[in-house]
Amino acid sequence: MSTESAAVAAPPAAAPSLTAVFVRLKLTLLRNGLRRSTGRTLAYVASVVVGLLFASGVVVGLTALRGNAHVGALVVLLTGILTLGWAAMPLFFPASDETLDPTRLVMLPLRPRPLIVSLLVTSLVGIGPVVTLAFVTGSVIAVADGAASVAVGVVAVVLVVLVCVSLARAVATASVRLLTSRRGRDLAVLSGLFIAIGAQGVNIAAQKLGRSDGLAVLEPLGDILRWIPPVSAVGAVDDAAHGAYGRALAGLGLTVLALVLLLWWWQRTLTALMTSPDSSTLQAVEKDSARRAGGGERGLARLLSHGRTGTVILRTLRDGWRDPKSKMSWATALAAGLLVPVISSLQGNGSIYTAFSVATLLGMQMYNQFGQDTSAFWMVASTIATPRDAYQELRARALALSLVAIPYVTLVVIGSAALIGPWSAFLEVYGLSLAVLGALLATGALSSVFFPYSIPSEGNKNVAPGQGAIAWFSLFGGVVAGAVLCAPLLGLTIWLHVAALHSLLWILLPIGVVYGLGVAELGLRLAAPRVARRLPEILAAVSKG
Secondary structure, three states, rough: OOOHHHHHHOOOOOOOOOHHHHHHHHHHHHHHHHOOHHHHHHHHHHHHHHHHHHHHHHHHHHHHHHOOOOOHHHHHHHHHHHHHHHHHHHHHHHHOOOOHHHHHOOOOOOOOOHHHHHHHHHHHHOOOHHHHHHHHHHHHHHHHHOOHHHHHHHHHHHHHHHHHHHHHHHHHHHHHHOOHHOOOHHHHHHHHHHHHHHHHHHHHHHHHHHHOHHHHHHHHHHHHHHHHHHHHHHHHHHHHHHOOHHHHHHHHHHHHHHHHHHHHHHHHHHHHHOOOOOOOOOOHHHHHHHHHHHOOOOOOOOOOOOOOHHHHHHHHHHHHHHHHHHHHHHHHHHHHHHHEEEEEEEOOOOOHHHHHHHHHHHHHHOOOHHHHHHHHHHHHHOOOOOOOHHHHHHHOOOOOOHHHHHHHHHHHHHHHHHOOHHHHHHHHHHHHHHHHHHHHHHHHHHHHHOOOOOOOOOOOOOOOOOOOOHHHHHHHHHHHHHHHHHHHHHHHHHHHOOOOOOHHHHHHHHHHHHHHHHHHHHHHHHHHHHHHHHHHHHHHOOOOO
């Protein structure tokens, strides 16, 4: 009897803290993830070491700049770049943190507000927040001067770290369904391209800032950025060091306001995400069905014919937009073709002839046309019975590529003439660019017939094992052949310059247009009958991945 009374009188055990549970959960996920393989453990340890070395280097470097007249503008700019990186990281690397997906918690009885607090604290556990903390601390050390600025700096460090982490969480929550879809995987594929572009931008900026007056050019940009949170918190430290206490309070207030708005937005999106139906529910399916039933063909599909040409053009453009490997190839060509003249212009040694790069890179998209279809090429092969069918297939693919390439080449050449100059060379360069594009369309069609290779649908490789030599020969051999085809026009251009007949350089535009069309048509005509004869060989080559 006494035992039963004691059992009844025993107070219930206190519920564990939700924040502590989430922190332990993240540590458990991290520990279990590292146990999967030695390689993953080594990669994580290496990332921690690199992160700590980077953080130490940043603190030392910014501390060394203490006292520089323009260090305030520098730390403001660096804080802005850091914030942008936190905002973009969930979009390009969503799988780096499994706790970023709140849909895993939908079935748990959790309220949004305590859940947000727990997720926010959990997000502070990791190498990223530590590096950010060191980065912002170094920025504060570089600009702080006096007790008031140090006090403002302590508050600023906390606010900047919280805003960066909250921003990443809010963006991840708002985009979680995108990130777990096919388009989200496309963003991950494109992340390498954006990193390469960013690295090139950092390289150019470092060259500019390495000059004696390099930091002075940051002042106008710094004056603008210091009013954008959370950069305004770091700017507040600089203002407090110069006695502008009103501006310092305003800067901190802007960052606090931004933090409150981010938490409010995060709570709204989290509530909507955990209570609204997704694509697996009946409501979402019915809504999607009604939307599809109400719409017909739109956009380019309405303008194209319903014959083979229109169908192939539409299929090619859709594959280029939907397939991750094709999208990566197109994005690389478009971005690199634009970056080459822009970077050469920024470095001060540019030439309008660098615009040829965009025509070359886009023309190379014509290579290995059938390999881009992978094993699904059998469906295309089943529709090709005669050389005329093959010609229509190749012509439609070339037209689809031209729909993107010609307007883009036009814009890049115009931009190169405006940035680099001279405008007098525009017609000449534009005509030669179109000729280069036509020549590569021709050699690409022939290369697709004689040197097809498979593109694996999974993984990061763009060539199936054992076909690397075929791919390299196809691309570089085709580009060399394209240059040989353009030799007559190049010879004419050189002769006009040597003979000082600059007033006749405009004729290169109509000649380039006609020459490009003629060479492309000739290449398609030569490739078509060979496609019809080599269908089994092509199908076998592109199905090895």
